[in-house]
Amino acid sequence: xxxEDRVETGDSAVHYDxxxxxxxxxxxxxxxxxxxxxxxxxxxxxxxxxxKMDRVAQICGFQEGQTLLDMGCGWSGPARYYAEHYKMNVxxxxxxxxxxxxxxxxxxxxxxxxRLDIRVCSVLDAELEPESVDHVIFFESIIHMxxxxxxxxxxxxxxxxxxxxxxxxxxxxxxxxTDKFRGDRGFQLVDEVFGNTATMVSTGEMIRLMxxxxxxxxxxxxxxxxxxxxxxxxxxxxxxxxxxMSAAEPEFFxxxxxxxxxxxxxxxxxxTVCHMTAGQKSPNDWALRNPLRF
Ligand SMILES: C[S@@+](CC[C@H](N)C(=O)[O-])C[C@H]1O[C@@H](n2cnc3c(N)ncnc32)[C@H](O)[C@@H]1O
Numbered sequence: 001x002x003x004e005d006r007v008e009t010g011d012s013a014v015h016y017d018x019x020x021x022x023x024x025x026x027x028x029x030x031x032x033x034x035x036x037x038x039x040x041x042x043x044x045x046x047x048x049x050x051x052k053m054d055r056v057a058q059i060c061g062f063q064e065g066q067t068l069l070d071m072g073c074g075w076s077g078p079a080r081y082y083a084e085h086y087k088m089n090v091x092x093x094x095x096x097x098x099x100x101x102x103x104x105x106x107x108x109x110x111x112x113x114x115r116l117d118i119r120v121c122s123v124l125d126a127e128l129e130p131e132s133v134d135h136v137i138f139f140e141s142i143i144h145m146x147x148x149x150x151x152x153x154x155x156x157x158x159x160x161x162x163x164x165x166x167x168x169x170x171x172x173x174x175x176x177x178t179d180k181f182r183g184d185r186g187f188q189l190v191d192e193v194f195g196n197t198a199t200m201v202s203t204g205e206m207i208r209l210m211x212x213x214x215x216x217x218x219x220x221x222x223x224x225x226x227x228x229x230x231x232x233x234x235x236x237x238x239x240x241x242x243x244x245m246s247a248a249e250p251e252f253f254x255x256x257x258x259x260x261x262x263x264x265x266x267x268x269x270x271x272t273v274c275h276m277t278a279g280q281k282s283p284n285d286w287a288l289r290n291p292l293r294f
Contacts, residue, residue, distance in 0.1 A: 016074070016096040018256075021248040023075060025241040026234055031075035031102075034140035034168060035227035035274055045233050048226075053081050056137065059219055059278060060164040061289065062086050066134035069093075069158065071123045071151070072141020076103030076116070083107070083115040091133070092118045093126060123151060128158035135159075138167045146199045148206070152213030159281045165215055166278045170227070172202040173273045181271060190259065203275045215279030218286045227274040228267040235264050 020031075027033060028045035036048025037055050056078075062068065064087040070079045073092030080103065082088045094100060100118045107113040119126075124147060136155045142148055155165050172178050181187050182198060191198040201209070207217045238245065238257055246253040266272050280286045 016094070017098050018252055019248050020075065020098065020102045022245050022253065022256075025245050025248070026237050027075070028077070030077035030081055032077035032139075033074045034078075035223055035230045037223065037226050038229050041229060045230070045237075048230065048233075049077065050081075052226075053078055056166060056168075056276070057082070057086060059276070060135050060137075060166055061286075062088060062135060064088065067091070067132065069128070069133045069136040069155070071126075071136060071138045071155075072144065073099070073103070073118065074139075074141070075099050076106070076118060078137065078139055079103065079116060079118070080107055080110065080112065083112045084110055087115070089115050090117070092116070093121055093123045094118065095120065095122060126154065128154065130157050131160045133158050133160065133163065135164045135166065138169065140169055142167055143169055143200055148199075148201070149209050149212060152209055152215065156213050156215060156281055161281060162283055162285055163281045164278055164286070165210065165281070166276070167206060167210075168223070168274070168276045169206065170200065170272055170274050171206060172200060173271055175202040175204055177271055178202060178205075190262065200272075203273060203277065206275070206277055207279075210277070210279040215281060216284040216286075217277065217279045218284065219276065219278040221276045222273055223276055224267060224273045228264070231260070231264040231267055235260055 023031060023033070028049045030049055032049040035052065036045060037052040038048050039051065043051065062082065066088050068082055068088045068090045070090055070092040073079045073094050076092055076099065079090040079092040083090045092103070097120050100120050103116065103118045104113060107116045123145070136159065142151070145151060152165065159165070172181060178201065203220065207220065210217055238260055249256070
């Protein structure tokens with residue numbers, strides 16, 4: 001289906017229902033589809049993604065036996081990593097049955113299927129018991145969702161006292177850019193095809209929404225340079241494996257390639273930033289119980 005046809009039918013699900021084969025050629029070995037973290041800039045994608053997941057675990061204080069909610073879990077790279085290496089019980093939400101099937105097969109291979117519960121369901125319809133989870137993560141998924149405040153309130157109810165809400169996302173660098181970019185035809189086209197720009201907010205607005213949902217914001221870090229490096233490595237892989245990726249997804253690949261190049265170009269200009277932002281449900285003891293060492 002061409003880019004124009006998908007705009008016509010509003011079919012943006014094709015992005016995440018694409019074959020694992022194409023994404024296996026693009027992503028790291030854990031299949032993380034979000035920014036990594038680099039300490040030197042020379043790390044390969046596998047290491048950068050592990051560093052990101054460990055850093056988030058350190059920021060939030062993940063512990064063995066805790067329950068983690070992964071909202072928009074993709075191919076479940078983070079969900080499987082935390083289930084395997086942190087021995088957490090992870091509930092992941094995705095809209096894609098292809099992603100769930102992939103994730104559960106990998107989990108069975110690693111012997112962690114009993115700690116992983118991947119649900120094909122919109123996070124908006126998630127049924128969560130009050131005070132039933134310890135942490136919630138949104139790794140580059142909340143951009144797809146208009147209902148951020150409702151979701152944050154849902155997370156607040158589902159979290160136990162002192163629970164952490166963690167969001168990693170591409171945001172506008174300032175609130176005043178929101179209308180300017182939302183009106184841009186290029187942004188609208190990407191949104192219609194890939195479903196991920198119209199609902200973008202600024203980092204300030206993301207924090208304001210957390211506060212409105214009763215979270216106490218406790219951590220913010222601008223990781224734009226890390227996301228640019230991740231995008232560069234993804235684009236290099238596209239160049240390296242273009243024939244195989246095209247064979248895996250002949251109709252989608254040309255548009256996908258353009259999309260990735262556009263994303264990298266966006267991160268080479270001003271206007272878009274990638275932030276890690278975390279808030280805590282009261283009682284707010286995050287700063288006291290986390291003598292951070294980084
Ligand atoms: C860019 S991917 C990020 C995947 C993952 N968090 C990671 O870091 O690898 C965005 C994911 O959000 C999911 N998503 C988008 N809207 C959703 C919704 N309403 N409910 C559940 N998942 C959603 C998509 O299916 C996709 O898996």
